[in-house]
Amino acid sequence: MGRKILFVTTDQQRYDTLGCNGGQVARTPVIDRLAAEGIRYERAVPQSVVCMPSRSTMLTGQHPRTHGVWMNGVPLPVDAPSVAAELHRAGYRTALVGKPHFEPFLDPFARFVENRLSREGVFTVDSPWHDGTIGPHRGFEHMELATHGAAGPLHYARWLNAEHPEAVGGFYAVLDQDLEVNADGGGSTGAPQVKDNPIPREWYHTDWVADRTIGWLDSLDADDDWFCWMSFPDPHHPWDPPASELGRVDWREVPLPEGYPEDRAEREALLDAKPRHWRRWYDGSLVSNYEAPSRWVPATLTADQVREVNARNAIEVELIDEALGRVLAAIEARGWTDDVDVVFTTDHGELQGDFGLLFKGPYHVDGLMRLPLVWRPAPSASIAPAVVSQPVGLVDLAPTFCEVAGLAAPDWMEGSVLPTDDDAAVAARDGAQLTEWDSELFGVGVHLRTITRDGWVCTVYRPGTVHDGTEGELYDLSDDPLQRVNRWDDPACAAVRSDLVADLEDRLRPRPSPRRPLDAPV
Amino acid sequence: MRASIRREGRIARSADEVWAVVGRPELLHLWFPGITACRVDGDSRTITTGTGVEMPEQILTNDPIQRRFQYRITSPLVREHLATIDVIDLGDGTCLVVYSTDADPATMALVISGGTGGAIEQLRRQLESGAGPALDALQGGT
Numbered sequence: 328m329g330r331k332i333l334f335v336t337t338d339q340q341r342y343d344t345l346g347c348n349g350g351q352v353a354r355t356p357v358i359d360r361l362a363a364e365g366i367r368y369e370r371a372v373p374q375s376v377v378c379m380p381s382r383s384t385m386l387t388g389q390h391p392r393t394h395g396v397w398m399n400g401v402p403l404p405v406d407a408p409s410v411a412a413e414l415h416r417a418g419y420r421t422a423l424v425g426k427p428h429f430e431p432f433l434d435p436f437a438r439f440v441e442n443r444l445s446r447e448g449v450f451t452v453d454s455p456w457h458d459g460t461i462g463p464h465r466g467f468e469h470m471e472l473a474t475h476g477a478a479g480p481l482h483y484a485r486w487l488n489a490e491h492p493e494a495v496g497g498f499y500a501v502l503d504q505d506l507e508v509n510a511d512g513g514g515s516t517g518a519p520q521v522k523d524n525p526i527p528r529e530w531y532h533t534d535w536v537a538d539r540t541i542g543w544l545d546s547l548d549a550d551d552d553w554f555c556w557m558s559f560p561d562p563h564h565p566w567d568p569p570a571s572e573l574g575r576v577d578w579r580e581v582p583l584p585e586g587y588p589e590d591r592a593e594r595e596a597l598l599d600a601k602p603r604h605w606r607r608w609y610d611g612s613l614v615s616n617y618e619a620p621s622r623w624v625p626a627t628l629t630a631d632q633v634r635e636v637n638a639r640n641a642i643e644v645e646l647i648d649e650a651l652g653r654v655l656a657a658i659e660a661r662g663w664t665d666d667v668d669v670v671f672t673t674d675h676g677e678l679q680g681d682f683g684l685l686f687k688g689p690y691h692v693d694g695l696m697r698l699p700l701v702w703r704p705a706p707s708a709s710i711a712p713a714v715v716s717q718p719v720g721l722v723d724l725a726p727t728f729c730e731v732a733g734l735a736a737p738d739w740m741e742g743s744v745l746p747t748d749d750d751a752a753v754a755a756r757d758g759a760q761l762t763e764w765d766s767e768l769f770g771v772g773v774h775l776r777t778i779t780r781d782g783w784v785c786t787v788y789r790p791g792t793v794h795d796g797t798e799g800e801l802y803d804l805s806d807d808p809l810q811r812v813n814r815w816d817d818p819a820c821a822a823v824r825s826d827l828v829a830d831l832e833d834r835l836r837p838r839p840s841p842r843r844p845l846d847a848p849v
Numbered sequence: 850m851r852a853s854i855r856r857e858g859r860i861a862r863s864a865d866e867v868w869a870v871v872g873r874p875e876l877l878h879l880w881f882p883g884i885t886a887c888r889v890d891g892d893s894r895t896i897t898t899g900t901g902v903e904m905p906e907q908i909l910t911n912d913p914i915q916r917r918f919q920y921r922i923t924s925p926l927v928r929e930h931l932a933t934i935d936v937i938d939l940g941d942g943t944c945l946v947v948y949s950t951d952a953d954p955a956t957m958a959l960v961i962s963g964g965t966g967g968a969i970e971q972l973r974r975q976l977e978s979g980a981g982p983a984l985d986a987l988q989g990g991t
Contacts, residue, residue, distance in 0.1 A: 400963075434960075435883075435960060436881075446900070480900070617956075844963070848956050
């Protein structure tokens with residue numbers, strides 16, 4: 328019997344939403360305890376700040392330019408490499424419960440496997456693996472899938488529509504009649520993507536994901552080794568947690584985030600010092616990507632709306648923490664705790680008021696790029712608790728899972744095993760992480776290449792329809808933790824900029840050719 | 850907002866061979882992944898998608914000389930739609946298939962064009978391998 332792996336992801340969660348990371352709004356005792364017992368990473372970086380490329384990186388252990396999912400809406404090929412397949416081949420029982428998003432959700436032709444198997448009410452199908460093996464889809468013998476509401480074909484939506492149809496209409500409609508991300512406001516402040524949802528807590532997708540995870544774990548034999556990816560759709564918008572839970576956090580009492588300049592002139596001056604797409608989105612004159620409501624103008628965002636969004640986000644984070652606690656209790660009841668590694672992270676962050684903005688987009692700053700990551704190694708492995716400040720990436724997860732399972736990481740994985748302390752990080756890693764953004768949507772193309780290294784974040788802009796290729800961003804994380812001062816054109820930083828840009832260019836691998844087509848907006 | 854999206858693919862078969870399939874509107878479901886059935890009545894075509902939705906369409910152009918096929922979805926799900934398939938002879942025994950989607954709302958254009966990209970790929974596979982349901986239907990005279 329080996330070590331078992333509970334891989335817990337959320338969607339669009341900031342670093343500072345956890346108590347162990349200094350968060351003051353949400354109470355997260357379960358994750359805080361895992362951090363105290365394990366390793367807490369202070370600079371975990373995604374390789375993309377949107378869902379599909381980032382989740383594909385977690386599954387494949389590859390950068391987006393290698394796995395080919397260069398923006399949301401580009402499906403990960405069915406036969407892409409998968410760490411779940413490696414573990415399944417090694418004898419692990421494997422499941423993914425919750426949000427997958429390796430393939431587009433908007434799929435009227437039912438072209439994509441995960442939508443189809445959910446629609447048919449089955450939990451996996453045979454698919455080709457990258458080496459030609461035929462096995463369970465992407466290596467998961469059990470997939471029970473959910474996303475942000477009750478629409479669509481996934482298992483949660485089918486379950487809710489069948490068992491509790493009266494609750495379906497309580498969710499916020501994620502898309503509007505034009506299939507755009509909905510800009511409608513709600514709650515007390517009219518904030519976008521906010522709604523009071525009357526659904527009972529036990530029917531909400533957070534608890535459903537935990538219930539179904541427990542159900543799958545209960546189906547296993549005591550001596551099975553297993554890998555379970557428990558993937559919560561929250562705290563991604565819409566912010567429509569069960570209304571019964573709204574009393575947990577009074578939005579009027581929520582402090583404004585440090586990254587939100589309340590003074591309009593100050594806010595706009597900060598935006599004007601960054602490449603032009605920042606201000607143009609804020610003013611409503613540019614929609615560069617699909618992930619934020621195209622009809623919402625960030626300049627209309629009020630301080631109270633920021634407070635209400637942060638309150639609801641915190642409530643969703645608390646529900647996740649409690650759901651994780653239930654799953655850990657079920658694991659304890661099975662007598663497995665000593666042999667279970669728990670990894671908790673998310674796919675990317677959320678601006679959540681920083682610079683007067685919400686949601687996400689081509690903005691490589693901490694709101695989107697600094698992620699919560701906690702690894703509680705199996706107690707039987709006797710790994711000492713630690714805090715790691717060196718940069719690590721989501722690309723490092725897959726090789727870490729292989730290490731936990733006692734497998735050599737396949738050569739197609741591009742990351743490294745997560746360090747267990749800073750000394751190990753310095754000794755065994757070069758301390759750099761790459762993040763890329765590419766989007767081409769309705770005639771607007773934006774392309775960012777970013778390196779995080781040595782306390783700096785440096786972003787190069789490739790030519791597109793908004794940028795001419797001379798723009799960039801350079802932030803000193805130690806001196807400017809909120810990334811307010813763009814040092815790109817600062818002569819005093821010319822040598823640092825030159826070194827980071829050269830290093831970034833050296834590290835970028837060739838892209839596979841041809842580029843995979845964009846098949847849907849998301 | 851409307852959008853115009855183009856997908857294209859080169860097929861190593863003559864334009865006439867490819868047009869023999871594209872110009873037969875009743876065969877669409879045999880090369881467009883995610884369309885499970887279609888029936889044609891004059892210049893009306895109704896397709897059924899993989900999700901079970903029936904979509905009525907109007908055939909606008911079926912021109913074997915230009916090798917151009919055009920249709921529009923007339924369902925109220927789409928405010929405006931025009932699809933254009935051009936089969937262009939490249940003069941070397943191969944051809945270029947261009948499948949364009951103009952639609953309002955814009956997102957619908959993107960969703961539909963994802964399907965058209967898969968359709969071109971399926972068309973290429975069948976034509977270049979000389980086997981597949983669309984070719985079977987042609988040979989069977991259906």
